[in-house]
Amino acid sequence: MIAASISQDGSSKKKILISSLLFMGLGHILYLKQYVKGILYALIEVLFLLFTPTVYKKIVGLITLGDPHPELPIKQRDHSMFMMIDGILILAVVFIFILLYYLSVQNALSDYKDYCATGIKAKNKNIFAELGNKSFPIVGLMPMILLVLFFVVVPLIFSACVAFTNYSAPKNIPPNNTVDWVGLDNFRALFGGDATWSGALGRVATWTLVWAFFATLTCYAGGMIMAVILQESKIKIKPFFRSIFILPYAVPTVVSMLVWQNLLNGSFGTVNRSLIALGFLDKSTVIPWLSDVTLARFVVILINLWAGFPYFMLLTMGTMTSISNEQYEAAGMDGCTKTQAFRYITLPQVLYQTMPLIIMSFTYNINNFGAIFFLTGGNPIVADSTITSARGTDIMVTWIYKLTITLLKYNYASVLAVCIFVVLAPFAIYNFRRTKSYKEGEL
Amino acid sequence: MVETQFDKKMKRERIISKINTGLVIIFLILVTLIVLYPLVYLVSAAFSPGNSISSLNIIPFGDGFTIEHYRRLFRETNYLNWFKNTLIIATGTAFSTVAVCAIAAYVFSRFRFPFKKGMMLLLLILQIFPSFVGMVAIYVILLRIGGLDTLWGMILIYTAGNVPYNTWLVKSYVDSVPRSLDEAARIDGASNARTYFQIILPLTKPIIVFLAISSFTGPWMEYIFSKMILRSNENQTLALGLFSFVTEKKNEFTTFCAGALLVAIPFVFFFTLTQKMLVTSLSAGALKE
Numbered sequence: 001m002i003a004a005s006i007s008q009d010g011s012s013k014k015k016i017l018i019s020s021l022l023f024m025g026l027g028h029i030l031y032l033k034q035y036v037k038g039i040l041y042a043l044i045e046v047l048f049l050l051f052t053p054t055v056y057k058k059i060v061g062l063i064t065l066g067d068p069h070p071e072l073p074i075k076q077r078d079h080s081m082f083m084m085i086d087g088i089l090i091l092a093v094v095f096i097f098i099l100l101y102y103l104s105v106q107n108a109l110s111d112y113k114d115y116c117a118t119g120i121k122a123k124n125k126n127i128f129a130e131l132g133n134k135s136f137p138i139v140g141l142m143p144m145i146l147l148v149l150f151f152v153v154v155p156l157i158f159s160a161c162v163a164f165t166n167y168s169a170p171k172n173i174p175p176n177n178t179v180d181w182v183g184l185d186n187f188r189a190l191f192g193g194d195a196t197w198s199g200a201l202g203r204v205a206t207w208t209l210v211w212a213f214f215a216t217l218t219c220y221a222g223g224m225i226m227a228v229i230l231q232e233s234k235i236k237i238k239p240f241f242r243s244i245f246i247l248p249y250a251v252p253t254v255v256s257m258l259v260w261q262n263l264l265n266g267s268f269g270t271v272n273r274s275l276i277a278l279g280f281l282d283k284s285t286v287i288p289w290l291s292d293v294t295l296a297r298f299v300v301i302l303i304n305l306w307a308g309f310p311y312f313m314l315l316t317m318g319t320m321t322s323i324s325n326e327q328y329e330a331a332g333m334d335g336c337t338k339t340q341a342f343r344y345i346t347l348p349q350v351l352y353q354t355m356p357l358i359i360m361s362f363t364y365n366i367n368n369f370g371a372i373f374f375l376t377g378g379n380p381i382v383a384d385s386t387i388t389s390a391r392g393t394d395i396m397v398t399w400i401y402k403l404t405i406t407l408l409k410y411n412y413a414s415v416l417a418v419c420i421f422v423v424l425a426p427f428a429i430y431n432f433r434r435t436k437s438y439k440e441g442e443l
Numbered sequence: 444m445v446e447t448q449f450d451k452k453m454k455r456e457r458i459i460s461k462i463n464t465g466l467v468i469i470f471l472i473l474v475t476l477i478v479l480y481p482l483v484y485l486v487s488a489a490f491s492p493g494n495s496i497s498s499l500n501i502i503p504f505g506d507g508f509t510i511e512h513y514r515r516l517f518r519e520t521n522y523l524n525w526f527k528n529t530l531i532i533a534t535g536t537a538f539s540t541v542a543v544c545a546i547a548a549y550v551f552s553r554f555r556f557p558f559k560k561g562m563m564l565l566l567l568i569l570q571i572f573p574s575f576v577g578m579v580a581i582y583v584i585l586l587r588i589g590g591l592d593t594l595w596g597m598i599l600i601y602t603a604g605n606v607p608y609n610t611w612l613v614k615s616y617v618d619s620v621p622r623s624l625d626e627a628a629r630i631d632g633a634s635n636a637r638t639y640f641q642i643i644l645p646l647t648k649p650i651i652v653f654l655a656i657s658s659f660t661g662p663w664m665e666y667i668f669s670k671m672i673l674r675s676n677e678n679q680t681l682a683l684g685l686f687s688f689v690t691e692k693k694n695e696f697t698t699f700c701a702g703a704l705l706v707a708i709p710f711v712f713f714f715t716l717t718q719k720m721l722v723t724s725l726s727a728g729a730l731k732e
Contacts, residue, residue, distance in 0.1 A: 081583065082583060085584065086587075088580075089584065089587075129634070132634045132637070136636050136639070137556060137635070140546040140550040141546075141547055141550050143542070143547075144543050144544070144546075144547035144610065147599075147602060147603045147606055148569065148606055148607065150584060150603075151581060151584065151599065151600060151603030152569050152604070152606070153565075153569070154580060154584065155574075155576075155577020155578070155579075155580035155581050156569070156576065156577050158577060158579070158580035159576055159580065162579075229467060229470070230471075233464065233467045233471075241471050241475065244478055244479065245474070245475075245478060246718065247478060247479070249714060250707075250711040250714035250715065251482065251485075251707045251711065252663065252664040252706065252707060252710060253664075254664040254666065255664065255703040255706070255707055256481060256485075258689060258699070259481045259482075259485050259700070262496040262694075262696050263480075263481055263484060267497075268495070268496055268497030270496065270499060273501050277501055306478070314718065363571050367572070367573050369573055369575075369667075397573055397576075400575075401575065401667070410579060417572075417576045420576075421572070424568075425568055425571075427571075428564075428567045428571055429568075431567065432563070432564050435615075
């Protein structure tokens with residue numbers, strides 16, 4: 001056995017580092033005499049080494065995505081998608097293993113540092129006490145890292161990978177057939193290669209941006225107007241109105257959208273029937289609220305205003321109350337009118353403070369599945385709908401959903417997801433750089 | 444002479460302000476009517492005879508009052524079972540979201556470690572995606588760990604979906620708790636865990652409560668994942684059950700409204716009661732300037 005002695009002046013750092021790098025936990029066992037911890041670490045590595053063949057096989061599977069074996073019964077054929085997901089999962093496991101390895105080396109070094117400082121080899125140190133103190137950050141983060149890694153990151157990476165395969169109905173749906181990597185073919189098809197599809201993409205992408213812009217703008221403006229009116233007016237029953245105005249926010253979107261959908265139904269919805277009863281409409285000329293493309297788009301934005309203005313109303317009210325009264329008093333002394341006070345004091349400050357939230361709301365609206373799906377379901381049908389499944393009011397996310405569920409064109413759905421990512425990631429980064437903690441250099 | 448002119452001016456201003464108040468009230472009443480419009484029909488449909496929207500009287504409660512739909516929900520459907528399943532999922536999601544996010548947020552707020560910046564940014568980017576973008580993979584992963592058609596599988600998915608945004612939310616709140624407090628505790632020899640549970644946790648109670656409630660309300664009307672994961676009859680949730688009333692094949696709008704109303708009422712209570720907390724957590728929460 002190697003002479004397992006270390007000096008206390010910090011000069012044995014290298015020994016610890018090398019031994020810990022050599023095998024997980026070796027440094028703990030040899031030099032620091034922390035047998036329990038060292039053996040636990042070593043066990044992790046032994047386990048990992050035992051599984052190396054599987055890891056290798058799965059990674060090969062990820063690269064090849066299986067070979068077609070039409071001669072075999074379906075159950076025994078290579079299932080490309082399972083192979084891909086397993087491969088990505090294994091990569092995630094390898095990532096966790098490397099993380100643990102890194103942590104074990106760090107831990108050995110820091111224990112050595114403690115030993116240098118105190119001269120006590122903490123061999124009987126209670127592992128639980130350590131978990132509650134020194135390792136608390138790691139223990140605290142682990143559940144989050146595992147959850148996010150396996151249920152958010154892996155699925156999204158999978159989704160991104162599918163964009164580079166031909167995973168789609170009817171020809172390439174496992175287990176009957178295999179799926180292959182096809183490079184940028186899907187991107188080419190959607191961006192000009194296939195007229196129908198690229199036309200649909202252009203239409204849906206434009207409408208998504210228009211929708212997100214107006215949905216955010218109308219809700220923001222509407223919310224602010226309501227907040228200002230409620231705040232400035234001298235009516236006594238203000239709280240009463242406020243409580244009513246948050247109702248759309250309180251009722252689950254799904255429920256309110258479905259109710260609207262039924263009320264706005266062209267032939268038997270209550271809106272049209274009421275208009276007929278009141279004499280504004282003739283039975284033969286009902287308004288096609290949700291079945292005419294242009295009108296349906298207007299209606300979608302209007303109904304979204306109904307559902308979304310309370311959020312910004314509450315937000316603006318919160319910001320307005322934080323503006324100090326002194327500013328208004330000073331302005332009043334200088335002969336400022338109420339309109340001017342609003343224009344030069346309230347508006348700039350509210351805008352400044354809610355800016356990140358406007359951006360967040362814009363990104364939220366780009367992905368606002370519920371507002372579209374449960375109100376119109378994407379309807380009405382347009383020229384290319386039968387082939388592409390994208391309808392008149394479909395936005396990118398609802399189209400992704402339809403491509404996945406009804407058309408089984410997973411590859412195109414993934415290309416769309418990648419597009420959303422490319423467009424939205426800069427917004428997220430911009431918001432990130434505006435946060436207080438980022439600015440203060442704490443991160 | 445000067446005084447009377449002043450008086451006139453005052454009078455005029457008073458009249459103008461009265462007209463203004465009148466206009467404001469008219470406007471507010473108008474908005475109230477629009478806001479209440481669909482909600483009135485939701486309530487009236489829940490208690491009106493008939494099935495579909497076409498048979499619904501255009502005057503709310505115009506056809507009288509019935510609790511037939513509730514009788515149907517409780518006697519002929521599995522409403523109570525749907526309710527129980529949803530309650531289990533919602534409670535589980537609330538607990539696990541709080542447990543995972545609260546501690547992670549504390550670590551992010553108070554410790555320095557490698558890749559911290561990258562991880563925070565990653566969480567921020569991940570939260571912009573609706574979880575269903577990766578639903579094919581989620582389905583297979585659940586299949587691998589035996590979580591298909593189970594309630595805990597749903598809890599796992601919902602919790603994972605909640606984590607990125609809410610970790611940020613709680614982290615900004617923990618940031619606002621003075622560091623001197625936990626430093627003092629540490630000097631007194633308290634471990635990190637103890638500092639967290641005895642000092643930070645009590646001080647961040649408002650945001651924890653908010654997080655618990657908001658992640659509790661989330662699953663009640665979630666449809667996409669429930670539909671994909673929960674196949675068997677005894678595992679159906681409220682969203683699945685209620686939606687089956689308004690499919691393209693059948694339109695039992697009134698029964699849907701009856702069931703949805705029972706869910707919406709607690710929501711409305713929660714939102715009205717927590718208005719203040721909502722405002723602060725919405726604005727001060729995730730990305731405060």
